[in-house]
Amino acid sequence: MQHETTIIQGVLERIKALPGVSAVTMKNLDGVMEIMVAGKKHRFEVEVKKAAWQIKPELVDHGRKNPVLWLAPVVPRNLAKKLQAEGTFYADTAGNIHIALPGFYALQETDDAPLVDLSPKRVPGALFNPTTTRVALHLLLQPKLLQTPLRQIAATSGVALRSAQLALDALLSEKCIVDLGNDGLRFHNKERLFRKFVEGYNQKLRPKLVMGRFAPVAVHEGASLELKGCDACWGGDVGAELLMHSLEPKEFLVYTYKGQNGLVLKNRLRLSPQGSISVYNACWTNQAESLPLVAPAIVVYADLIHAQDPRCDETAERLYQENIRELLNA
Numbered sequence: 201m202q203h204e205t206t207i208i209q210g211v212l213e214r215i216k217a218l219p220g221v222s223a224v225t226m227k228n229l230d231g232v233m234e235i236m237v238a239g240k241k242h243r244f245e246v247e248v249k250k251a252a253w254q255i256k257p258e259l260v261d262h263g264r265k266n267p268v269l270w271l272a273p274v275v276p277r278n279l280a281k282k283l284q285a286e287g288t289f290y291a292d293t294a295g296n297i298h299i300a301l302p303g304f305y306a307l308q309e310t311d312d313a314p315l316v317d318l319s320p321k322r323v324p325g326a327l328f329n330p331t332t333t334r335v336a337l338h339l340l341l342q343p344k345l346l347q348t349p350l351r352q353i354a355a356t357s358g359v360a361l362r363s364a365q366l367a368l369d370a371l372l373s374e375k376c377i378v379d380l381g382n383d384g385l386r387f388h389n390k391e392r393l394f395r396k397f398v399e400g401y402n403q404k405l406r407p408k409l410v411m412g413r414f415a416p417v418a419v420h421e422g423a424s425l426e427l428k429g430c431d432a433c434w435g436g437d438v439g440a441e442l443l444m445h446s447l448e449p450k451e452f453l454v455y456t457y458k459g460q461n462g463l464v465l466k467n468r469l470r471l472s473p474q475g476s477i478s479v480y481n482a483c484w485t486n487q488a489e490s491l492p493l494v495a496p497a498i499v500v501y502a503d504l505i506h507a508q509d510p511r512c513d514e515t516a517e518r519l520y521q522e523n524i525r526e527l528l529n530a
Contacts, residue, residue: 203318204248210293210315211271218297218306233269237304244269244289250318252279253350253365257288267301274314277381327370328400330408331359334483335367336376336397339387340498341484343530346377346385356485390528394498401499402506409483411460415475416468425467425477427493431457435480435495436503440515442494443523447515453503455482455495497523 208226215224215235223236231246243266249255252272260268270290275283283290284298284307291297293315297308328336338357339346345356354364368385371377376393377385387393427433434442436453456463460479463469469477484496494500501524504516 203250206316207248207250207271207273207293208246210273211291213315214293214295214297215291217295218308232266235304240303242301242304246271248272251362251365252276252292253361255279255283255288255290257283257286269299273316273318276379277309278379278384280309281382327374328396328404329370330400330405331363332367332370333397333400333405334359335364336371336393336400337484337496337498339371339377340390340394340397340527341496343387346387358483358485394524394528397498398502398505401502405483406480406502406506409480411456411479411481412471413473413475414464414469414477414479415472416470416477425452425454425463427454427463430463430466432463433457433482433493433495435500436478436507437512439494439500440504440512440519443497443500444515444518446518447511451507452477454479455499456480457482457486497527 212224212226212233215221220237221235222239223234225234226232226246227234227243231248233244233246235242235244245264245266245268247255247260247268248271250273252275255270255272255275257268257270267289270283270288272290272292274294275290275292275296280290280296280298287300289299291299294312295308295310297306299306335353335357338353342356345353348356350364350368351361353368354361357364357367359367368377371393372379374392374396375388376390376396378388380386432454433439434453435455437447437449437451438453440447441449454463454477456479459481463479469475482495484499486492495503497519501516501519504512504519
C-alpha cells in the first residue's frame with residue numbers, strides 16, 4: 201500500500217503539470233482520480249502497478265463506469281507505443297502520459313527520471329546471478345526467443361515473469377542486448393553475452409545444479425555408463441570427446457533432465473564423495489525431438505573452462521573456434 205501511495209503521488213505531480221489541467225485529486229480509497237481540464241471534470245478508475253510489465257488491460261472488466269488509468273513508476277517507450285496502439289490510458293512518475301478523451305487529450309513522452317524508482321538495486325558484479333545466467337543460456341540457444349513476449353522468455357527459461365524482466369534489464373545494462381523501441385529487443389554483442397554466460401554459469405548457476413558425485417557399484421569406468429532412456433546427456437570431458445574427438449576423459453559429468461533416479465538405478469550407482477561421476481541438473485529446455493547424448497556446446501565449453509586443466513583449455517578453444525563462433529555470428 202505504501203508503494204501504491206508513493207506512485208500515485210508521483211503521478212499526480214506529473215499530471216498537474218499538464219497544460220490545461222487545473223486540479224487533480226484522488227476521490228476516495230476505491231481508486232477514483234478526478235482531473236479538471238478547462239472547467240470539465242474527468243473521472244478515472246485507477247490501477248496502480250509497481251512495474252509497467254504488470255499492466256494487463258485484457259484482465260480489466262470492460263463494464264466499469266469510468267475509463268481505466270494505469271499508473272506505474274515508469275512505462276518504457278516500447279511498451280508505451282503498444283499501449284497507445286491498444287487505446288490504453290497510462291501515466292507514470294517520469295511524465296509519460298497517454299489519455300485520449302473528448303475534451304482531454306494528453307500524449308506526452310519524456311526521458312526524464314521517474315520520481316519513484318522501485319527497481320531492485322544490484323551492484324555491477326551481481327548482475328549475472330543464476331536467473332540472468334539461465335535466461336542468457338536460452339537466448340544463446342534460441343536466438344529468436346529474444347523477439348518473443350516476456351512471458352514466453354520466462355516460460356522457456358524456467359524462471360518467474362519478474363525474474364525474466366530483471367534478467368533482461370541486466371543484459372541491457374551489460375550491453376549484451378539493446379532496446380530498439382518499436383522494433384523490440386535485439387542482440388548487441390553476442391560474444392560478450394557468451395563470455396558473461398560462461399562466467400555466470402561457473403560462478404553462480406553451476407553450484408545450484410549439483411546433484412552429487414557417484415561411483416558404480418560394480419567396477420567399471422564412467423564412460424561405460426548407459427544414458428539412453430535415462431533422460432540424461434554428457435557434459436564435460438566426455439561431451440567434449442564426443443563433439444571434438446580430441447580429449448581422453450578423466451572426469452565423467454552427466455546432466456539429467458528429470459532427476460537422477462533413472463540414471464542411478466539403470467547404472468547401479470552409489471553416492472560417493474570420491475566418485476568419478478558428477479551428476480548435475482540440466483538447466484536448459486531441450487528442443488530436439490529426441491534427447492541428444494551431448495549437452496549444448498556452450499555448456500560443454502563452460503564445463504571445460506571450469507575444470508582449470510590445460511588440456512581442457514586447449515579443447516575448449518578448439519570447440520569455440522569450430523563450433524561456437526559460428527553460433528555467435530548467426
